[in-house]
Amino acid sequence: MSEFTGRAGQTFGKAWRRVAADFWPLLQTTLAVVVSWVLAGQLHNSPFFAPVAAVVALNADRGERGINAVRLMLGVIVGIVVADIALLGHTSRTVVLAGATFVAMLISFALGGSRLVIAQAAAGAILTVTIGDPAAGTGRLLDALIGAGVALVISQVLFPAEPLKLLRRAEMAALDEVATALSLTCKALRTHDNTFAAQAIDTLRNAEDPLSALSGIRKRIRDVARRAPYWWRGVAAIRREAEHSGELDLLDSSCVTLVRTVKATEENRVLLAPAIEQLTCAARTLQHSLNDGAARQRAADRALTAARAVAAIDPGSDQQLSAACGAVRMVATDLVVFAGVEVGEAKAAVRGEIERPAVIPPVAPRRIPFAHRFRLRGAAHPR
Numbered sequence: 001m002s003e004f005t006g007r008a009g010q011t012f013g014k015a016w017r018r019v020a021a022d023f024w025p026l027l028q029t030t031l032a033v034v035v036s037w038v039l040a041g042q043l044h045n046s047p048f049f050a051p052v053a054a055v056v057a058l059n060a061d062r063g064e065r066g067i068n069a070v071r072l073m074l075g076v077i078v079g080i081v082v083a084d085i086a087l088l089g090h091t092s093r094t095v096v097l098a099g100a101t102f103v104a105m106l107i108s109f110a111l112g113g114s115r116l117v118i119a120q121a122a123a124g125a126i127l128t129v130t131i132g133d134p135a136a137g138t139g140r141l142l143d144a145l146i147g148a149g150v151a152l153v154i155s156q157v158l159f160p161a162e163p164l165k166l167l168r169r170a171e172m173a174a175l176d177e178v179a180t181a182l183s184l185t186c187k188a189l190r191t192h193d194n195t196f197a198a199q200a201i202d203t204l205r206n207a208e209d210p211l212s213a214l215s216g217i218r219k220r221i222r223d224v225a226r227r228a229p230y231w232w233r234g235v236a237a238i239r240r241e242a243e244h245s246g247e248l249d250l251l252d253s254s255c256v257t258l259v260r261t262v263k264a265t266e267e268n269r270v271l272l273a274p275a276i277e278q279l280t281c282a283a284r285t286l287q288h289s290l291n292d293g294a295a296r297q298r299a300a301d302r303a304l305t306a307a308r309a310v311a312a313i314d315p316g317s318d319q320q321l322s323a324a325c326g327a328v329r330m331v332a333t334d335l336v337v338f339a340g341v342e343v344g345e346a347k348a349a350v351r352g353e354i355e356r357p358a359v360i361p362p363v364a365p366r367r368i369p370f371a372h373r374f375r376l377r378g379a380a381h382p383r
Contacts, residue, residue: 028154029058036150040143049140053147056116058155063166063220065155066227068116069148075117076144079104079124080137087129100125120144160228163221163238164365167245168290170214174248177207178255179283182276182331185259189273197263204256211249218242237363244338251334258327265320271313272321275328278306282335293361296339300359303335307350 032054040047053076057069079100086100104121111117124144128137155161181200188196225231225238258276262269282302289295307329315322329350336346340359348354 024159025058025062028159029055032058032147032150032154036143036147039150040146043142043146044139046139047143047146049143050147050150053144054151055147056120057148057151061220062161063163063217063224065161066152067223069151069155071114071116072120073144073148074111074113075108075120076124076141078107078111078117079121079126080128080141082107082121083125083128083137086125087132093129093132097126097129100129156228157230160230161221161224162365163224163231164241164363166217166224167214167221167241168365170210170217171245171248171290172287173210174207174214174252175283175287177203177210178248178251179280179287181207181255181259182280182283185262186273186276186280189262189270189276192270194263197259200259201256201263204252204259207252211252214245214248218245234363241363244340247334247338251331251338254327254330254334258324258331261320261324261327265318265324267318268315268321269324272310272324272328275306275309278302278309279328279331279335282306282339286335286339291362291365293340293359296362297359300336300339300341301356303332303339304349304356307332308352311352 033051036050036054037047040050053072057072058065060068082104083100086096086103089096101122104125105118108118108121113121124137124140127140131137181203184196184200184203188194188200221242222239225235231238262272262276265272279302282299285295285299285302289299310325310328313321313325315325333346333350336349336357337343340362341349341357342360345354345357349357
């Protein structure tokens with residue numbers, strides 16, 4: 001019974017976190033539906049597509065909703081224009097339907113359109129041809145303009161995506177994999193069981209997914225900062241943070257090297273455990289406190305403690321142990337750099353030439369006014 005209760009609690013907790021994370025975007029979409037319906041209703045009697053267009057435009061990852069609205073409008077325009085031209089001919093309706101749909105999709109594809117553009121172009125052409133009334137296409141175009149326009153105002157002007165919040169969330173996911181892998185590596189050393197090292201390698205392979213997501217978010221937030229007026233003042237800082245997050249790719253690679261060298265080391269490898277434990281703590285500190293400059297400094301200090309710990313180890317003629325010590329220093333360097341220390345200073349500190357390099361404070365995220373009041377508790381946010 002207790003096991004069932006525990007699983008039910010975990011399932012409910014995951015469901016609640018999903019709802020909490022997307023509650024505010026769902027409210028925005030609902031607002032867009034109502035506003036587009038009311039506005040389109042002032043112009044004609046059947047504004048069914050305006051709220052649909054608003055939902056389709058906003059049904060994208062945060063940071064891509066604005067471009068999604070533009071794609072929707074482009075697809076509808078292409079489909080309706082092609083269908084209206086096709087209807088000028090006096091041929092079979094079936095032939096017109098096939099030709100208009102194919103040409104609309106072909107033009108959308110030639111324009112480099114996404115699947116949304118191609119689908120909306122086809123749908124616009126089909127609707128216009130099957131009804132046989134150009135006014136139907138015009139009404140759909142008007143609805144698309146209203147729905148997508150409302151979506152643009154909501155997603156780009158009133159409630160734009162928060163670039164640094166998106167970035168921090170992606171960084172947290174990547175750091176979680178790194179910290180877990182380092183923890184498993186430490187466990188492998190203390191228990192003399194390479195099964196944990198194998199699990200660490202699998203964990204780092206799984207980190208490819210959050211790292212790939214992080215790469216996409218880096219590009220997305222640059223676009224958000226450029227398009228949304230609210231973020232124009234902070235474009236340079238946002239781009240700088242996006243570039244800096246690329247250090248996590250190097251950190252993941254150096255962790256893979258560390259785990260493999262540790263796994264290959266046979267004698268005296270337990271000497272590495274205290275250093276790798278410090279690296280684990282540094283990664284966890286960064287994961288949970290990405291917006292805290294003091295916490296980043298503590299993480300950098302822990303990573304340097306790890307580097308100094310392996311500097312005190314004398315590997316002698318043990319080349320495997322020597323390689324593992326070098327891998328620890330490499331991971332420590334990447335952690336210190338990601339924490340916010342300049343690359344040159346980080347390398348010098350790992351070599352022992354600098355006692356305590358200063359971390360550059362992270363850019364403080366700005367909040368959208370009033371938006372935080374509509375968010376539910378439970379979503380993961382870095383401090």
